[in-house]
Amino acid sequence: MEFDLVIVGAGSGGYEAGLYAHRRGMKVAFVELSPETVGGSCLNRGCIPSKYMRHGAYLLEKINKGDNYGILFDGLKLDPQKLAEGRDRVVSTIRENFKKFAEKLGIKIFYGRGILKGPNTVYVEGEDREIKAKFILLATGSSCASLGNIKPDGKRIFNTDQIWGLKNFPKRMLIVGGGAVGVEFAYIYRMYGVDVVLVEIMNRLLPYPSIPEESSRYLARKLKKLGVDVRLKTYVLNYSGEDVLKVALSDGSIVEVDCILLGVGRKPNTEGIGLEKVGVEKDEKGFIKVNEYCQTSVKNIYACGDITSTLMLAHKAMYEGKVAVSHMLGDSDWKRDENLIPKVIYSAYEIASVGLTEDQVEEEGYDYKVGVVSFMSNPKAMDDGEDEGFVRLIVDNHTGKILGCHILGPQAGELLHQVIHLMKAGIGVKSLANAVFSHPSLSESIIQSAMEVYYGSMTWIKRS
Amino acid sequence: MEFDLVIVGAGSGGYEAGLYAHRRGMKVAFVELSPETVGGSCLNRGCIPSKYMRHGAYLLEKINKGDNYGILFDGLKLDPQKLAEGRDRVVSTIRENFKKFAEKLGIKIFYGRGILKGPNTVYVEGEDREIKAKFILLATGSSCASLGNIKPDGKRIFNTDQIWGLKNFPKRMLIVGGGAVGVEFAYIYRMYGVDVVLVEIMNRLLPYPSIPEESSRYLARKLKKLGVDVRLKTYVLNYSGEDVLKVALSDGSIVEVDCILLGVGRKPNTEGIGLEKVGVEKDEKGFIKVNEYCQTSVKNIYACGDITSTLMLAHKAMYEGKVAVSHMLGDSDWKRDENLIPKVIYSAYEIASVGLTEDQVEEEGYDYKVGVVSFMSNPKAMDDGEDEGFVRLIVDNHTGKILGCHILGPQAGELLHQVIHLMKAGIGVKSLANAVFSHPSLSESIIQSAMEVYYGSMTWIKRS
Numbered sequence: 052m053e054f055d056l057v058i059v060g061a062g063s064g065g066y067e068a069g070l071y072a073h074r075r076g077m078k079v080a081f082v083e084l085s086p087e088t089v090g091g092s093c094l095n096r097g098c099i100p101s102k103y104m105r106h107g108a109y110l111l112e113k114i115n116k117g118d119n120y121g122i123l124f125d126g127l128k129l130d131p132q133k134l135a136e137g138r139d140r141v142v143s144t145i146r147e148n149f150k151k152f153a154e155k156l157g158i159k160i161f162y163g164r165g166i167l168k169g170p171n172t173v174y175v176e177g178e179d180r181e182i183k184a185k186f187i188l189l190a191t192g193s194s195c196a197s198l199g200n201i202k203p204d205g206k207r208i209f210n211t212d213q214i215w216g217l218k219n220f221p222k223r224m225l226i227v228g229g230g231a232v233g234v235e236f237a238y239i240y241r242m243y244g245v246d247v248v249l250v251e252i253m254n255r256l257l258p259y260p261s262i263p264e265e266s267s268r269y270l271a272r273k274l275k276k277l278g279v280d281v282r283l284k285t286y287v288l289n290y291s292g293e294d295v296l297k298v299a300l301s302d303g304s305i306v307e308v309d310c311i312l313l314g315v316g317r318k319p320n321t322e323g324i325g326l327e328k329v330g331v332e333k334d335e336k337g338f339i340k341v342n343e344y345c346q347t348s349v350k351n352i353y354a355c356g357d358i359t360s361t362l363m364l365a366h367k368a369m370y371e372g373k374v375a376v377s378h379m380l381g382d383s384d385w386k387r388d389e390n391l392i393p394k395v396i397y398s399a400y401e402i403a404s405v406g407l408t409e410d411q412v413e414e415e416g417y418d419y420k421v422g423v424v425s426f427m428s429n430p431k432a433m434d435d436g437e438d439e440g441f442v443r444l445i446v447d448n449h450t451g452k453i454l455g456c457h458i459l460g461p462q463a464g465e466l467l468h469q470v471i472h473l474m475k476a477g478i479g480v481k482s483l484a485n486a487v488f489s490h491p492s493l494s495e496s497i498i499q500s501a502m503e504v505y506y507g508s509m510t511w512i513k514r515s
Numbered sequence: 516m517e518f519d520l521v522i523v524g525a526g527s528g529g530y531e532a533g534l535y536a537h538r539r540g541m542k543v544a545f546v547e548l549s550p551e552t553v554g555g556s557c558l559n560r561g562c563i564p565s566k567y568m569r570h571g572a573y574l575l576e577k578i579n580k581g582d583n584y585g586i587l588f589d590g591l592k593l594d595p596q597k598l599a600e601g602r603d604r605v606v607s608t609i610r611e612n613f614k615k616f617a618e619k620l621g622i623k624i625f626y627g628r629g630i631l632k633g634p635n636t637v638y639v640e641g642e643d644r645e646i647k648a649k650f651i652l653l654a655t656g657s658s659c660a661s662l663g664n665i666k667p668d669g670k671r672i673f674n675t676d677q678i679w680g681l682k683n684f685p686k687r688m689l690i691v692g693g694g695a696v697g698v699e700f701a702y703i704y705r706m707y708g709v710d711v712v713l714v715e716i717m718n719r720l721l722p723y724p725s726i727p728e729e730s731s732r733y734l735a736r737k738l739k740k741l742g743v744d745v746r747l748k749t750y751v752l753n754y755s756g757e758d759v760l761k762v763a764l765s766d767g768s769i770v771e772v773d774c775i776l777l778g779v780g781r782k783p784n785t786e787g788i789g790l791e792k793v794g795v796e797k798d799e800k801g802f803i804k805v806n807e808y809c810q811t812s813v814k815n816i817y818a819c820g821d822i823t824s825t826l827m828l829a830h831k832a833m834y835e836g837k838v839a840v841s842h843m844l845g846d847s848d849w850k851r852d853e854n855l856i857p858k859v860i861y862s863a864y865e866i867a868s869v870g871l872t873e874d875q876v877e878e879e880g881y882d883y884k885v886g887v888v889s890f891m892s893n894p895k896a897m898d899d900g901e902d903e904g905f906v907r908l909i910v911d912n913h914t915g916k917i918l919g920c921h922i923l924g925p926q927a928g929e930l931l932h933q934v935i936h937l938m939k940a941g942i943g944v945k946s947l948a949n950a951v952f953s954h955p956s957l958s959e960s961i962i963q964s965a966m967e968v969y970y971g972s973m974t975w976i977k978r979s
Contacts, residue, residue, distance in 0.1 A: 134584055
């Protein structure tokens, strides 16, 4: 065989898996649509550019509270063009570095659509050639799903592939969908001065079972406070107009906006890549069926990322890619476990969740305890002027095992990792309750939540 | 006995220990000098107010790079008075909440100097009464040490107790001592527009064996870049002058400054509290001798914090206080281990260290591996515009045990906790190398450093 492993798709999952396989001694090649798409959706049209913009929004919020730190200024001016330039610079830097790094490592990237021709053969459409490999990893990602009655045109109606072209911010914007993408952009655009209406068909923002309702409520309250017009249980009936879009909503109102952003989900890229030809099975929703090692119905073909389940997160893809490679190399102790995959949302708060929610543990019949600690009394959070939010730690009452952790507040996305590592290693609440920490730190709140569980609550109400 | 535990000193260590003891069912009382000193040095004249000011400095640095995010403004005005007000508000809020919380829990605070009269008796000077307890925990903290030839007057020559009164920032300032305090204030004052000269007698900033020299070098470079006049191997010969202080330095130069800040160490408060009377032993430097459970030479008297060793950190006191209480209650599995105490410095970078440095593991004869990862290629760090710094992870080559971790860069003080927890739980590098993480996150760099160690480096140079 020419290669040990060919990876179809050099997005987050494919790329991470490829580097990992190389590190472990495999001869690896990538097949990717074009030099411009290396890095996939996350890098080019997803988490990386949006996190850049979100940092700008966060910075604006901090600056607005600068007088608490004796920082005053005149004439604040916002320049969306500069924001976009900075963002695009980061994206292209990472993308070019990716390619250079692969080249230096001797990992070949074939450009063109990769189509399975046999269990060991991938046809590269662009280069019109076949490549052979002992193993194949499918990492083709996902695409924007469309919403029945609203057709994105990339001019005034954008999906999340197109929104990056919007270089001058509109005066008024409608965001359809209060999921991770919707709430992130609502915050970004609002902080940059746009009047945002955010509609969500369900009765809460972030309507995911893995995120506690409390996080959704906190977020909705904050977004409203910042001036976002949040409307739950609301959807778009129809729209009309040229210069100004008149959008009829299900709550009976008509809103006039300059543009619409659709943040309404994605579908797996599992069409036209030869799955049927080689017998790789899909489920009824179009996802590739994989086992706990990310192995498909064809033994030497694996799949990772957005094509394996609805949990479409870059780091889930990265994790699955490594689980797959590790299994190809004969390991069997590393298994796919969606329960350990963190969900992190960057909006007006950082919102981070891992494991089960209280609703879920109740449903599953656990005898559990919850430790809740507010950042309100955390000295570091107070010093930083970011004392809103909480840590909720859910623990199995019998075993002491950590079942879930939900953080909303400053640095939640980083803080959660200390809990993820302990959950993965099977370390229980006692160790965390007796942990060593630095003072002052945000991390103290996590340790306090573990103390609440392990030693019992210290509120005077419960003591009496 | 009136109380199970009397704690002499309601600073960080005493307070944390007291709440912990209460949580575990002990009847607790505090003895503290006055209502104004509750919270001790850390809260009133140390980490909490300095972290507030440091956050302002950090915010200023961010704002100065705001144009990358399309955030522009005309004039920036700095108001030290407002900074001080915000800072003092946080400090007094925490202090008052402390007192209220203790009251609600039914924990009594006696005000006055606490002096040991017997193994179970503390005399409270101010209230002129004796209190009896089964156990006594000494947590009296430390005071500013003086430097032979420079006498602080609180007007133009300040020690770290006095500096908080400086409400209008001077034009020029000399900071003596490049330790944690010196480098923090150098950054703060510099960002608020002061011309700062920072002198350190040793050949590096942060001249502590537990902090790698590389961290010191990074910091010195950055401080210089920000305009701080950093002078190593330099000390003050003498000074003179009224309005302007002319300070002669050992490098032969004379600097003219408006004021001097002395950040030159502290001494334990172990005088005049009756130690000799009850037989609590001290070492030759004045520290109280304690065993691994923080027990002194008198069986039922314990000590924690700045009075037990030169590692004068609030969280070390908090940790020791809980170790002590846990031992009073009959536990013996929780022991004092300075190796696990993180050292976190907030200056022009966050600098966080735990465990051994490479120099130290070499000296101790370990066969070790180091994983080094730069934040330069971390996508979250790039998005946040803070891509300077590194993670260095030091691992025992035979056991896979993590021996030390040293982070310099964004959120280093929080990020380090994920490693501290694993070190304490005895979890090795394999678990961290195969960890689940969120993308993009700063935490990825920690996991990558573990991959470097566990799977080997991926640089093309080493591969060839």
